[in-house]
Amino acid sequence: MDKVLGICCAYGGEGAYRDILDIGFAWTRMGVRFPWKDRMFGELDEEYLKRREEIRRAHAAGLQVMVTTPGMGGYRYDPVKKETYYHDDWPAFVGEKGSEEYYRNVEETCAFFCRDLGENAGYLWQCMNEIDIPTFSGDYSMEVTTMTARASARGIVRENPEAKCGINLSRYHEDGLKAADLAYAPGHSFGYIGDDQYFGSWQGRTVESWNDVINALHERYHLPVLANEWGYSSGGRVKSIRPDASVLPAGIPDVCYEKSWFHEVEGGHTRAVQAKYLRRGLEIFAENPYVIGSFLFCYKDARHCYHCGASDCPSECYWGIVDVDGKPKEAYDAVKQAIRDFYK
DSSP states (O other), X not given: OOOEEEEEOOOSOHHHHHHHHHHTOOEEEEEOOOOBSSSTTOSBOHHHHHHHHHHHHHHHXXXXXXXXXXXXXXXXXXXXXXXXXXXXXXXXXXXXXXXXXXXHHHHHHHHHHHHHHGGGSOSEEEOSSOTTSHHHHTTOOHHHHXXXXXXXXXXXXXXXXXXXXXXXXXXXXXHHHHHHHHXXXXXXXXXXXXXXXXXXXXXXXXXXXHHHHHHHHHHHHOSOXXXXXXXXXXXXXXXXXXXXXGXXXXXXXXXXXXXXXXXXXXXXXXXXXXXXXXXXHHHHHHHOTTEEEEEESXXXXXXXXXXXXXXXXXXXXXXXXXXXXXXBOHHHHHHHXXXXXXXX
């Protein structure tokens, strides 16, 4: 099977889709929201309809879409309230979290996604996002989050036995492995193990460390590995001392708080270093036999950080291969050439 070549944050309409296909990517990742307003199988929510249409448009343009199902929730900046707080993704009428009713309704909701999106959804599905960290799991227990992921996969695979579902860890770490061990316990419906790694930005080491993580995950779970998110920030200064966790507001990472990274690869967070990093990453994924594919984070720089709302925050603002105005960065040509060199 050909390797999956994907990129995140492809929103931007047909022009962006054409550009992404021209670069050489065949896949993108798009999330869906809980679909109903006030009851199970009730009136469809406007935000769900918008996202369904975006998925349809991406598929019509020629891209395959890996759909991400709702997580437990997440800390997000609200530009109206001008504050960061936790948003639940599953409304109360789905059932009490952890109850049989709740898990049954999660399964039915994800089966609905599969039916409703039809051929517009690709065979790959990401069940929730980074359930191993409080940014997305909040105060919910690891048991509830992992059982929610399992229920999500059950609904999708029940509706489409050819679908391949997986979770994505925030990184290879102790809590991530605990979550994955619960999610991939006997009886699971997953077809791959997913992982996110931002070596040199959110964590130390370099892009070369991907092989160690891939091989370890494959050995532990005996499944193909998908790099659900990976990349390198092209901007941001670097500090050597982290702030004490006690001073951080809820939902605000230390990088947002200090507007600085605490890790870098040789050369720092520059566009030139980003280009070199991404080329090497694509080569690693092409060569490793346990990798079914990867999703580069991301296509376009963000105007605002979703954690804190700032327009100059390295946490989320400088990951793209094009800038906020759509102008290619050095990484654009580097990625385009790497796909031609390493993926035939």
